[in-house]
Amino acid sequence: MTFFQSLVKNSLTIVMMFFLSWALYAQDSFSAEQYREDLRYLQDKVHTDFPFLFKKTTAAEFDAEVEEFYTAIPEMEPHEVLVGFTKLVAGFEYGHTIFGWWDGIIPFHQIPVFLYQFDDGIYLHGVHKDYPDALGAKLLAIGNTPIEEALKKMRPVISAENEQFVKAYGLHFLTFPEFLHAQGVIENLNGELELTLEKDGKTFKKSIKALPNQRFPSRYGMVEPGTDWLDARDLSETPLYLKKLEKIYFYEYLPEHKTVYIRHSQIQDDSIQPIPEFYKEVFNFIEENDVDKLILDVRLNGGGNNYKNKPIVTGVIANKKINQSGKFFVIIGRRTFSACQNLVNELHTYTNAIFVGEPTSENINFYGDNHAVVLPNTKMKALLSFAWWQDKPQWENKPALYPQLATGLTFEQYITNQDPALKTALEYSDTGFISDPMRYFTELFTSGQADKIQPEAERMLEDPHYAFFEFEEEFNKAGYNLLGQQSYEEAIYVFQINTSLFPESANAWDSLAEAYWKAGNTSKAKELYNKAIELDPEGDIGKHAREMLLEIEKGASRD
Incomplete structure (x- = not known):
């Protein structure tokens, strides 16, 4: 030619x-x-x-x-x-x-980029080779719409159970011009998207052509670099969670840590070795070698067949060497979904696992x-x-399974192959860490050391490892449990701790007001209900507080 x-x-x-x-x-x-x-x-x-x-x-x-x-x-x-x-x-x-x-x-069409929401923003961590200058750039706006507003406009389109799912699976809608146009993020459809990007301290605009919808090369949401595709990460080495992605699961012994690491990214049998055989081999290795810890990494695991979870759960339960506090860690994250949600639910219920990383992307019951x-x-x-x-009772249902040791990931950590979740699990020491804060607070309360509860809670609130523990909700629940037992003085004490920890929470003041009311101190209850109204004048808590004040007045008039 x-x-x-x-x-x-x-x-x-x-x-x-x-x-x-x-x-x-x-x-x-x-x-x-x-x-x-x-x-x-x-x-x-x-x-x-x-x-x-x-x-x-x-x-x-x-x-x-x-x-x-x-x-x-x-x-x-x-x-x-x-x-x-x-x-x-x-x-x-x-x-x-x-x-x-x-x-x-x-x-519909899409632009050839991969987006990931890191702790410090949304970045183009993968791009087609035609756009090398956009690789590793932070996304600031789409068209004339700032990225925060664009996310809000696209949120109603995403079939999501929580915001973790949006991070994991919903960001691709930001690359579809038709969807962006329909939701008012961009004004016109013209075959490309203009992005406002920031890279190396400079802000610039980049127009990227949209292609008819097709599957771009990826595994578990991460770009597969190759001849036509670029990855912002330093490819001279590979962190364990991205290693051997062609395999559904693999394990590696880390002798310096006396730890067995497993990455398991689908609840399906690998063609080389089915799940029962794989875990039998893993647990035999643990028994026969100098192993102190097992780390099961399911942060990329979007599910599969939950009937295949049994060998994993029963294997951990049976292994007395590993099924101890501080010996077994499960890394979870924004892609932990479906049958893998079932798996982590069961591990949470039946083993001594400590969960590390980010919340899962599914409700506990779903x-x-x-x-x-x-x-x-x-x-x-x-x-x-x-x-x-329904793996757990309805009163234990939550928007996600939350880690006991919270870790995130910045863009810099990604491109330099750091893994804060794995590092946290490897370096874990039970000195000072409380895996179940409410049980700990309850023990302090019942052993006559209630004065230690608030300072300990304040310490934990400052510790990022407890980022996903819902202190306010759990203290509120404990207070109402005491209120239900007519232990009014104790309930007031717990609710007072909550108002000290969360002074801007209308709900905390509303709960304390109810405790005083039920204890017979209507004057104090009215004062505190008014405090709740002041903090939430137009919201549901303020409305409830006004209703309670009317109830108090009605009771006084009847008397």
Whole structure:
């Protein structure tokens, strides 16, 4: 092929790609009436077959959203309809209940970058080779919209159970021009996105062309560097959590720490060695060698088949060498989801594991497993969950499983291959660390050392390792337990600690007011209810405090 022939061929390819891209933007193969019929079909299927999903939203709220969407459809572009369906299903707030936007029945585009939300911001940690100057840049804005505002506008589109899921799986919506346009982040669709970036102390704008939706090379949300793709990380070495990603799981002995490290990133059998055989080998190695600790790293694990969790859980329970406080650590994170949520729930309940890292991306108890509801006209799919997984009692349900030792990750730590979670587990010493703060406070209380509770709580609040322990909520719960036992003096003491620790919390003052009221001190109760109103004049706590003041007045008039 001559140079001229090559030039003509490449030019024709570019022209064809341009017209294909333009055609995908312009395509409108369904009528407004067909979209509306599909919407009604979905509405009916939800009410008929999936009414149990109305937990975080109500049937009335869902129907109101449907009516608003139905009315707007005739004026919508196809991509806006796609986003409308995606938002509607995301309103159930379950990670497994999601609209199948990725099928491409209504086409959309994406820019060739990988985003990650580090402790210090959102960075382009991976990019296509055509944009090397954007690699490692911090994302400040998309179009004219600052990134914080862009995240808020995109949040309703994401089928998420908590903000960890948004960090792990939701950031890709920031790379889809059609979704950004439908949510008002950008004003126009023109085949590219303009990003405002910061790198090496300089702020600059970069336009990146959008490509028809395709799968970019990645594993567990991290870019796979290669001929066409760049990674901001120093590739001369690889941290353990990113090592051997072609394997579902592997283990390595760290002799200097007398520690066995396992990275396990799906709840599926690896083709080389099934889960039961792998863990049998691991536990045999632990028994036969000088091993003090086991670290199980599931921070990248998005789930699989939770029936395969049994050999892991029972293996830890049976291993007396490891199943001790300070001997077994589980690293969790924003991608810990689905069947892996089941796994960490069981390890939390039945073993002496210490959890390190970030919260998981799923509620402790959750709706998983989904059925595809295929819409009759467009053939788009809504994947609606049907199986309720309850590993813990309802009073222990929380938005996530939280680590006892909290660690994060900055961009600098990522590119220099540091691993704060692994470092924390390896260096752990039980000296001074309290794995169960409320049990510790209870022991102080019952042993006559109540005066130590507040200073110890203040110390822990300053320690980043306790970042995800909900001190205010737990003290409030303890106070109400005492109140329920009519131990008024003790309840007042606990609630007073809470107001000292959280003086700006209207709820803490409201709870203390209730304790004084039930103890018969209405004068003090009124004072404290007014304090709660002052802190939350327009909110639910302020409203409750005003209602309680009316109750006190009614009681006084009856007397």
